[in-house]
Amino acid sequence: MQTAKVIGNVVSTKKDPSMIGIKLLVIQPINSKYEEIGKPLVAVDTFGAGPGDVVFYAKSREGAQELNVEMAPVDAGVVGIIDSIHREDE
């Protein structure tokens, strides 16, 4: 799992039937200092997160577990919206 900042929405009309009605976000992985790490990716969201929110997400098959869809074509999904991150030096 990793923390990420939501930076955009994805709109897709023609897609796999199992993904109809499922919200897709563009997220940028960040570390505990809110510094960007790596490249942005697309993740499914069932929590109503939007641009500006900080979330944590799961990769691979676990990312699809919140959808209740058998074998959804999904490899990253939001698991929760983060209120705050507390480091030792803060």
Next chain:
Amino acid sequence: MYIAKVVANVVSTQKSHKVLGKKILIVQPLDAEGNPFGDEVTALDGVGAGIGDIVIALGEGWSARTVADVPENSPVEVVIAGIIDFVDTDYGRLTSDGKLLK
């Protein structure tokens, strides 16, 4: 599994109901000399670890979920499975506070 240091606590009220009541931590993977490598990882705590602890992080889904006592279909693939007292290697002893004794 890998060695990691807990660097931050995550507070999240709106999250998957399958992980409600579970602590979420951010860990930094460490090599055998205690140097950080790679990107920080967010993990579910299965053992009561806290900031500053050196821990064993599990990065594989099924075994991770058995440790954290969450449902089999939980959206979790990284779990903290143990708090490390020390690690002995050819480089020396990595202590519980992340220091390397030669």
